[in-house]
Amino acid sequence: MNQQKIALLTDSCADIPAHLIKRYDIYVVPLKLIFFDGEFSDNVDITPDEVYRRLKTELPKTTLPSGEAVENAFIRIRDAGYTKVLAINFSSGLSGTHNLVRVVGENTPGLEVAAFDTLSGSLGTGMTVLQAARWIEEGWSWHALTRALPRLMADTHVFFCVDTLEYLQKGGRIGKIAAVAGTLLQIKPIISFAPDGELVSVSKVRGRKFAMEKMVQMATALVPRGARFNLAVAHGDSPGELKEIRSMAQRALPDHENFMEGEIDCTLGVYVGPHLLGIGVQLLADELFVEL
Missing domain, CATH: 3.30.1180.10 (Hypothetical Protein Tm841; Chain: A;domain 3)
Incomplete structure (x- = not known):
């Protein structure tokens, strides 16, 4: 854990490689896919290859992460000893994920949460999360991080x-x-x-x-x-x-x-x-x- 006790939370649409998620201890909440035979968590119990194969015969519905999954993520963060969270998520223009994470974060005792809507997805979200991770590792203050992220996202x-x-x-x-x-x-x-x-x-x-x-x-x-x-x-x-x-x-x-x-x-x-x-x-x- 970093000295400032700042955690990073994002969602499965950030497309960050697994080794970097592990390297920077990034918490990821998965969005959901609903096929005829059940509900799946993005990149948890279904892979992109499986989705492309299924698209030939069925177009599934996609939904937000479950409220429970988001709550559990914040609880895991708190239990790990973090006191602050930068939540950097998928575009609100395409999903309600950012708003869900923001609301749950505001109502989680023991954590100070700053939620950021990247207005982007995939590479746009992933690069932003990873740059924030580097800044945290370099020792940037909470104030500096929350002031810098809006400009970073705009660029x-x-x-x-x-x-x-x-x-x-x-x-x-x-x-x-x-x-x-x-x-x-x-x-x-x-x-x-x-x-x-x-x-x-x-x-x-x-x-x-x-x-x-x-x-x-x-x-x-x-x-x-x-x-x-x-x-x-x-x-x-x-x-x-x-x-x-x-x-x-x-x-x-x-x-x-x-x-x-x-x-x-x-x-x-x-x-x-x-x-x-x-x-x-x-x-x-x-x-x-x-x-x-």
Whole structure:
């Protein structure tokens, strides 16, 4: 445990690799998936591979973590000796998870909880949690952490290429994304998060290769020369292409301070369907490193 006794809590949509969850003692509450044969906890008793296989015949419902699971997470944190919690969660534009965690945290005796809505997901949430973990390890104060996180989240940008909008449409998660015509022409939408945390279309590209190149270009354009930044890539059911976009991203942005490689969780896999690729950049503004 760190000297400040500050814990980190997030949800399964953060897509943080298991070894980093263990490394930084991050508490994760799983969202739920409901198939015809029962209810499953994201990445606990069902895997993304199993979800993609099942999507061929059934589109499940997704729900918030159970209130009990969130309560138990806070109790485990308190019992472990922590006194403060940074709860950093999935976009409120797509899920009520953030609000649930915030309310439960406020009503857990013995803990001071600061809840943050990342207005993002997957790489956006995961990079933010991991950067907070590094700051805690470096000894940042509670005041400095809670002041820095909003700026960090605002400077975190992610882009995803999906193979089709079919699953977003079926699941009612289409948000601000305009319909894309031209399936036969291999038109691939690139999506991101709008300021309100909903999904928005930011580009349309013909073919997967060009989509990867476009995402890397868009991410690179957000990083000023000489800026400090973190870099991340992720895939959903496309491990081979992950290697390709990772190589492209690291060539274009070689000076990253930290790198995260994730796999899309079960819940987001239901939203977007198979064959997703993503890239994220997170700027580390100089102002963040001034004690506030």
